[in-house]
Amino acid sequence: MSFNNNNNDEEKAEFVIGRHPALETLKNNQNINKVFIQDQLKADALLEIASIAKKRKIIVNKVPKGKLDLLTDNQNHQGVVVAVAAYKYETLDGLLALAENEQKAPFFLILDGIEDPHNLGSIMRTADAAGVQGIIIPKRRAVQLTSTVAKTSTGAIEHVPVVRVTNLVQTVKLLKKKGVWIFGTDMEGTDFRRWNAQGAVALVIGNEGKGISPLLKKECDELLTIPMIGHVQSLNASVAASLLIYQGFTSRGN
Numbered sequence: 551m552s553f554n555n556n557n558n559d560e561e562k563a564e565f566v567i568g569r570h571p572a573l574e575t576l577k578n579n580q581n582i583n584k585v586f587i588q589d590q591l592k593a594d595a596l597l598e599i600a601s602i603a604k605k606r607k608i609i610v611n612k613v614p615k616g617k618l619d620l621l622t623d624n625q626n627h628q629g630v631v632v633a634v635a636a637y638k639y640e641t642l643d644g645l646l647a648l649a650e651n652e653q654k655a656p657f658f659l660i661l662d663g664i665e666d667p668h669n670l671g672s673i674m675r676t677a678d679a680a681g682v683q684g685i686i687i688p689k690r691r692a693v694q695l696t697s698t699v700a701k702t703s704t705g706a707i708e709h710v711p712v713v714r715v716t717n718l719v720q721t722v723k724l725l726k727k728k729g730v731w732i733f734g735t736d737m738e739g740t741d742f743r744r745w746n747a748q749g750a751v752a753l754v755i756g757n758e759g760k761g762i763s764p765l766l767k768k769e770c771d772e773l774l775t776i777p778m779i780g781h782v783q784s785l786n787a788s789v790a791a792s793l794l795i796y797q798g799f800t801s802r803g804n
């Protein structure tokens with residue numbers, strides 16, 4: 551999300567909004583530019599945020615509520631905004647190396663064009679909880695890492711590496727060469743409750759409207775379905791992702 555700031559210092563920044571995301575960011579992020587705290591607002595969480603910032607020698611600006619409203623486009627900022635350098639992305643090689651270092655078979659997520667920042671943030675939150683080692687997203691026609699994603703992820707954005715690629719099909723081909731099994735998700739496929747996600751796997755979640763693109767679907771080793779007996783056509787992408795990720799989590803012995 552971008553905001554209209556004239557101040558150069560803030561121009562290239564992303565804003566982490568709200569008390570819990572601000573705390574998580576202050577504890578984990580190395581790229582903080584500045585912390586804005588609403589003046590004359592008293593709360594323990596704000597004192598804690600100011601104290602951590604001071605210890606880390608990060609500038610804290612006490613500003614009127616109007617300034618925070620402006621910075622956040624009137625979102626519920628709870629009196630605090632952290633300006634961080636735009637989020638860092640991991641490389642594919644970096645991601646594979648991280649999985650190797652952890653000595654765990656990769657468990658990756660591939661998001662084929664998720665557009666809603668709340669869905670991405672929520673998927674990141676579940677991914678972190680269930681030990682997903684990384685998320686791969688396309689550079690185009692998909693939401694990137696923004697402050698809304700950060701807020702919805704409730705801090706998971708600091709822990710789950712995200713790789714941006716120009717071509718998901720090529721990336722999937724490469725992952726397959728490295729021995730990663732690719733599991734797509736679709737309305738017609740194997741019942742997800744039978745999914746055994748042991749070994750090196752990547753789970754593909756499709757776009758909110760179009761699902762997984764036909765070319766990418768063709769590359770999947772298997773398609774998984776969450777059975778539905780009601781009237782709606784499909785589940786929300788992040789809800790489906792949660793159910794599927796947890797089947798992966800369980801079948802990997804957790």
Ligand SMILES: C[S@@+](CC[C@H](N)C(=O)[O-])C[C@H]1O[C@@H](n2cnc3c(N)ncnc32)[C@H](O)[C@@H]1O
Pocket residue numbers: 735736737754755756757758759760761762774775776777778784785786787788790791
């Ligand atoms: C809202 S759905 C897209 C629906 C799209 N019209 C289609 O037919 O694929 C978005 C994504 O959520 C996941 N999803 C939703 N419901 C699912 C289900 N019942 N089984 C498996 N995946 C599901 C899939 O990854 C899907 O691509």
